[in-house]
Amino acid sequence: MNQESTKIPQATAKRLPLYYRFIKNLHSSGKQRVSSKELSEAVKVDSATIRRDFSYFGALGKKGYGYNVNYLLSFFSKTLDQDALTKVVLIGVGNLGTAFLHYNFIKNNNTKIEMAFDVDPGKVGSIIGDVPVYSLDDMEKHLEDNGIEVAIMTVPAGAAQNITDRLVQANIKGILNFTPARLTAPDHIRIHHIDLAVELQSLVYFLKNYSEDDTEMSQEENRT
Amino acid sequence: MNQESTKIPQATAKRLPLYYRFIKNLHSSGKQRVSSKELSEAVKVDSATIRRDFSYFGALGKKGYGYNVNYLLSFFSKTLDQDALTKVVLIGVGNLGTAFLHYNFIKNNNTKIEMAFDVDPGKVGSIIGDVPVYSLDDMEKHLEDNGIEVAIMTVPAGAAQNITDRLVQANIKGILNFTPARLTAPDHIRIHHIDLAVELQSLVYFLKNYSEDDTEMSQEENRT
Numbered sequence: 001m002n003q004e005s006t007k008i009p010q011a012t013a014k015r016l017p018l019y020y021r022f023i024k025n026l027h028s029s030g031k032q033r034v035s036s037k038e039l040s041e042a043v044k045v046d047s048a049t050i051r052r053d054f055s056y057f058g059a060l061g062k063k064g065y066g067y068n069v070n071y072l073l074s075f076f077s078k079t080l081d082q083d084a085l086t087k088v089v090l091i092g093v094g095n096l097g098t099a100f101l102h103y104n105f106i107k108n109n110n111t112k113i114e115m116a117f118d119v120d121p122g123k124v125g126s127i128i129g130d131v132p133v134y135s136l137d138d139m140e141k142h143l144e145d146n147g148i149e150v151a152i153m154t155v156p157a158g159a160a161q162n163i164t165d166r167l168v169q170a171n172i173k174g175i176l177n178f179t180p181a182r183l184t185a186p187d188h189i190r191i192h193h194i195d196l197a198v199e200l201q202s203l204v205y206f207l208k209n210y211s212e213d214d215t216e217m218s219q220e221e222n223r224t
Numbered sequence: 225m226n227q228e229s230t231k232i233p234q235a236t237a238k239r240l241p242l243y244y245r246f247i248k249n250l251h252s253s254g255k256q257r258v259s260s261k262e263l264s265e266a267v268k269v270d271s272a273t274i275r276r277d278f279s280y281f282g283a284l285g286k287k288g289y290g291y292n293v294n295y296l297l298s299f300f301s302k303t304l305d306q307d308a309l310t311k312v313v314l315i316g317v318g319n320l321g322t323a324f325l326h327y328n329f330i331k332n333n334n335t336k337i338e339m340a341f342d343v344d345p346g347k348v349g350s351i352i353g354d355v356p357v358y359s360l361d362d363m364e365k366h367l368e369d370n371g372i373e374v375a376i377m378t379v380p381a382g383a384a385q386n387i388t389d390r391l392v393q394a395n396i397k398g399i400l401n402f403t404p405a406r407l408t409a410p411d412h413i414r415i416h417h418i419d420l421a422v423e424l425q426s427l428v429y430f431l432k433n434y435s436e437d438d439t440e441m442s443q444e445e446n447r448t
Contacts, residue, residue, distance in 0.1 A: 008433075010430075010434070013429060014426050018422055043406060044415070044417060080429055086428045094323065095319045095322040099318065099323065099420075110428065111428055174427050176423060176427050193268060194418065197241075199400060199416065200312065201334070202237075202238050204374060205237060206237065206414055210414075
């Protein structure tokens with residue numbers, strides 16, 4: 001399975017979780033097939049991109065029929081390895097961190113926040129959204145004991161690099177970085193960076209510079 | 225200026241705010257030039273992509289010299305229209321919304337959260353991070369009075385579509401959607417969607433399926 005899936009381009013791979021969730025909902029509601037137009041409207045990706053993506057999955061839609069929902073569900077489930085739960089920790093239980101803890105990823109995902117860390121004695125020892133909050137001082141011990149490989153970082157920017165260095169030492173493989181800091185880490189550590197200010201500035205720039213005719217959705221017709 | 229900038233591909237445009245912030249910091253620290261390698265390490269975009277992006281900006285790096293920081297700063301500042309402040313509202317003052325209100329975008333941006341809305345009487349009338357919180361019932365009146373065009377949506381998923389419909393009626397042009405809901409809106413409304421669960425699942429998928437050799441950073445050498 002890994003051999004197959006490594007051939008999927010990264011841009012396509014990024015859309016996999018999105019497709020998966022929609023197809024899962026379709027399947028739950030008893031639908032047997034779906035057109036690329038319906039998919040396009042639901043996940044807000046243009047239908048030409050969807051058809052190209054799906055061709056990598058070996059899913060070829062038929063004109064007037066669309067795609068087989070069962071096939072897609074089974075493919076996505078296998079490719080996204082839904083049976084293997086990935087344990088995640090969250091570092092920094094401020095407003096953003098607390099929002100994550102209440103989010104309850106497990107419902108739609110193969111990921112679970114096992115524990116959280118903070119420096120505030122008022123938070124250490126509490127349980128938020130079923131997740132225990134431990135002292136940041138004890139982070140290394142907890143990570144090693146539990147074989148955890150992924151961390152969500154929602155700390156102040158000034159603390160981000162130091163914590164990253166500690167996570168690398170503790171054999172973390174991936175970091176989802178919500179701080180504005182650009183982190184330095186060895187190449188084998190995968191860091192995905194989501195900067196809230198940049199997302200907002202990007203939306204504003206597109207509003208000012210791209211008319212509705214330039215949006216992805218309207219660049220092509222929905223054909224399948 | 226708009227005519228020029230509309231020629232920039234959307235993927236390049238998305239990286240503009242990121243480049244801008246880094247170049248601004250460089251300029252503040254008195255640096256005169258920067259190589260694509262330094263840029264690449266700082267913003268975590270591979271240097272071939274940076275060189276291609278910068279060629280759209282008319283910035284051609286010289287071998288052994290790099291790029292002129294003043295030129296880049298002036299270009300980005302003009303292109304991102306830093307002198308024009310965009311007024312933004314935030315809808316839903318839960319944990320995620322509160323995180324945004326404390327984020328203080330104005331420091332690095334041309335955007336400002338002018339006001340927030342919530343349904344909780346305990347929050348309405350309060351001020352969080354200098355931003356007043358009003359009742360969601362009064363949203364339309366406030367939007368019209370203040371000529372606001374952008375909304376950040378951090379409400380429960382179940383409330384998202386109804387609020388979107390109201391925003392469209394109130395002539396909002398862009399929505400930054402942080403709910404898991406995929407929103408339906410007319411084509412002239414620009415919606416950027418950030419789904420925290422999908423971001424986490426995407427990171428996990430990449431960790432499982434792409435070795436370090438596949439990451440963008442290591443696909444090419446840094447040449448400029």
